[in-house]
Amino acid sequence: MILCDTGPLVAAFNRADKDHGRCVRFPARNWTRLVVPSLAVTEICHLLSDPVRRGSSALAAEFCAAIADDELRVIEVTPHDYRRISELLAAYASLRLQAVDACVIALAERFDLREVATLDRRDYLVVAPRHGQ
Numbered sequence: 001m002i003l004c005d006t007g008p009l010v011a012a013f014n015r016a017d018k019d020h021g022r023c024v025r026f027p028a029r030n031w032t033r034l035v036v037p038s039l040a041v042t043e044i045c046h047l048l049s050d051p052v053r054r055g056s057s058a059l060a061a062e063f064c065a066a067i068a069d070d071e072l073r074v075i076e077v078t079p080h081d082y083r084r085i086s087e088l089l090a091a092y093a094s095l096r097l098q099a100v101d102a103c104v105i106a107l108a109e110r111f112d113l114r115e116v117a118t119l120d121r122r123d124y125l126v127v128a129p130r131h132g133q
Contacts, residue, residue: 001033001035001111001113001115002030002033002034002035002113002115002116002117003035003037003075003104003107003108003111003113003115003116003117004027004034004035004036004040004116004117004118005040005100005101005104005116005117005118005119005120006040006043006044006047006100007019007023007118007119007120008023008026008027008117008118008119009023009027009036009040009044009063009072010044010047010048010053011023011024011119012024012026012027013048013059013062013063014047014048014053014054014055014059016053016054016055017053019119023119026117030117031071031072034072034073034117035072035073035074035075036067036072036073036074036075037074037075037077037100037103037104037107038074038075038076038077039077039099039100039103040100040103040104041067041074043100044060044063045060045063045064046060048060048062048063075107075111077103077106077107078110080110081103081106081107081110084102084105084106084109084110085099085102085103085106088102088105088106088127089102092127095127097127101120101127104116104118105127
């Protein structure tokens with residue numbers, strides 16, 4: 001299982017994204033292993049719909065259809081995960097850690113995952129997950 005952050009999926013679905021070329025290949029090779037945090041779904045839809053990023057509601061619809069067709073699996077966040085997200089956001093406030101990134105870290109800890117697909121490596125290099133200690 002590979003936990004997928006927002007960036008690679010936005011880039012994979014949006015041909016106008018500067019990272020589209022490398023990101024469209026990654027999901028194609030790992031589609032059955034990818035899982036998306038439930039908190040990331042709204043952010044992904046927002047970014048795919050953003051006209052400033054040359055997005056459209058059609059791109060967001062395509063992403064939602066992939067979830068509805070069970071092509072992409074979504075992991076729901078539990079109250080325990082929200083507690084950990086809260087801890088991470090407080091502990092790394094100076095980094096301006098985003099809630100979705102904290103969610104990815106919390107889920108990686110819960111499922112003992114070592115693979116995260118992301119374009120924003122900074123947060124994941126600085127924040128020490130509990131299972132990596």
